[in-house]
Amino acid sequence: MDPKVNPIDVDFIPARSRADYHRRSLLALWRRAIQHPGVRHQFPAEAAQPTLANIQLAWGRVAVRNVYDHREHLHSSVSPDTGRSCHGSDIVRFAEGTARRPETLIGTYEEMLYNACFNGKAYCLSGITPDDRVLVFGGSETSDMEHCNLHALSRTACTIISVRDYRRGRENAEMMRELRATAILGSLDALAPLLSWLELGGQTYAGIRHIVRGREPLSAQLRSRLVRLFGEDLSFHSVFQTPDHGALGFQCSSCGPGEYHLHEGLIYAELDARNGESATELIISNLHRSRMPVVRLRTGDYAEWTDPEGCCRCGLTSRKIRILKKATDDAR
8 A cells, every 4th residue: 555545535444444544644654753843752762662562562552642843853954854844935934833832834735735735625525625715714824734725626627706804794795795605614613704794795605515624513593594694405514623733623514412433544543541531532643744753643632433443434435533621731
């Protein structure tokens, strides 16, 4: 199997073949990470290089951390290609880390586009088609994450209507009508000004068929408001991703609230109990990052398996989890 799988094909890999793919991918990740100046300190000095026979034993000895310092890479005298699996221009950006301090994140353009392939698959499975005109609520500036999302959405061949300021409810409502938008992509907070404007004016708009949001929960009250404004046929889907981990999960038509198929061609997921707690935290290793190896990085989300064998009614073989709640900072 090719180390980089097709994002669609991976969801039809039988469970046994997927496990073999993950073992080979983890072995390659280990070899990259143990040479990388930003993460090699996580590995026990006496740890032997893992083989396919001992990968699980060796993997369990790697410390699970909240964050790690990527700045060491920026100021390192190590050759730029040390421990890297691919060449390409660095993309360096700053994000808010889980420890509430700026965090340097490093990747390549190729890695960003590969991540976008998985998000593009998620948007396709959300029901977005080439016939759709998607109103995209973004920030005031185009960050590389937003660029990645727009590139991912373009893979559906839809028409993209990019909104630079979601706070302008009236202007965005007029744009939605004039350009005959059929779907909305954005956070629930970004939707609020548009909804308030429509409700204050006693307006409705029956053209929207899909709303695709992030992983924030959709309350029954907000769902009812959206259905009143946009119609009974409105569908809701969620995509799950973070700046640190990349694309994580997507929803099919059989997913319940908070349930996600995992992007198992891109990541390796573990559920780890912390401090004797009964709930387990989602731990992610990204299988294809070379500049910033993501090795057993905490997500801060408590989760449970809902389909650990990959036997969903939709026919996809990628495993499913249910996000339970966000771990508090005190729990860390």
